[in-house]
Amino acid sequence: MSKALIVYGTRTGTAAITAQDIARELQNQGVETKVVDAKKEKIEFIAEYDLIIVGSGIQMGRWTGEPESFLKKFQKELAGKKVALYVNCGSAVEAMNEGKPEVATNARRRYLEEKAAKCNLAPVALGFFGAIYNFNTMSWIMRKGMEGERPKLAAAYKETQPGVYDTRDLDRIRNWTRELLTKMQ
Numbered sequence: 804m805s806k807a808l809i810v811y812g813t814r815t816g817t818a819a820i821t822a823q824d825i826a827r828e829l830q831n832q833g834v835e836t837k838v839v840d841a842k843k844e845k846i847e848f849i850a851e852y853d854l855i856i857v858g859s860g861i862q863m864g865r866w867t868g869e870p871e872s873f874l875k876k877f878q879k880e881l882a883g884k885k886v887a888l889y890v891n892c893g894s895a896v897e898a899m900n901e902g903k904p905e906v907a908t909n910a911r912r913r914y915l916e917e918k919a920a921k922c923n924l925a926p927v928a929l930g931f932f933g934a935i936y937n938f939n940t941m942s943w944i945m946r947k948g949m950e951g952e953r954p955k956l957a958a959a960y961k962e963t964q965p966g967v968y969d970t971r972d973l974d975r976i977r978n979w980t981r982e983l984l985t986k987m988q
């Protein structure tokens with residue numbers, strides 16, 4: 804395996820940071836990797852890539868539009884390629900789902916399995932990763948909604964900077980990336 808493309812869409816930056824984390828791990832494993840913010844760059848050709856990873860943050864149950872458009876635009880070509888999907892979302896945050904394991908199960912199905920099926924894809928891997936909550940930059944309405952959850956976040960996660968809780972498990976993201984390469988061999 805020589806070349807990978809990661810295409811992502813993000814609203815508050817989480818899926819971008821995750822794309823960089825995945826890219827770093829791929830590069831550590833000797834895979835040349837290009838990372839594209841689908842909002843900023845249009846992709847015209849994908850023939851040169853052996854692996855294509857498409858990811859998004861989730862808001863109100865929805866992916867961002869640009870990676871969805873990418874999946875639609877290249878649907879035929881992607882069917883003949885190794886593809887992986889990932890999402891960053893609040894539903895994957897275990898500390899917030901106490902006693903409600905079905906929240907994560909349902910979200911994984913909706914955001915990843917149904918998305919793959921809709922695009923006629925059989926991905927080699929589906930990555931279901933947590934959120935980054937930044938209380939400094941979130942909109943006031945979001946802060947209003949999240950303030951009640953903040954003590955739970957603070958109890959479960961160390962702030963990476965004041966007011967920033969990264970609920971993602973970086974080891975899980977790295978392992979997912981390595982396993983993905985193993986599955987492709």
Ligand SMILES: Cc1cc2nc3c(=O)[nH]c(=O)nc-3n(C[C@H](O)[C@H](O)[C@H](O)COP(=O)(O)O)c2cc1C
Pocket residue numbers: 812813814815816817818819859860861862863864865891892893894895910933934935936945
């Ligand atoms: C307005 C808003 C709506 C959200 N809706 C959902 C949702 O429906 N399901 C979910 O699991 N997470 C939801 N989240 C949490 C986001 O998925 C989480 O913040 C994620 O890190 C966003 O990724 P991004 O920064 O790449 O856009 C929501 C967050 C915001 C701000």
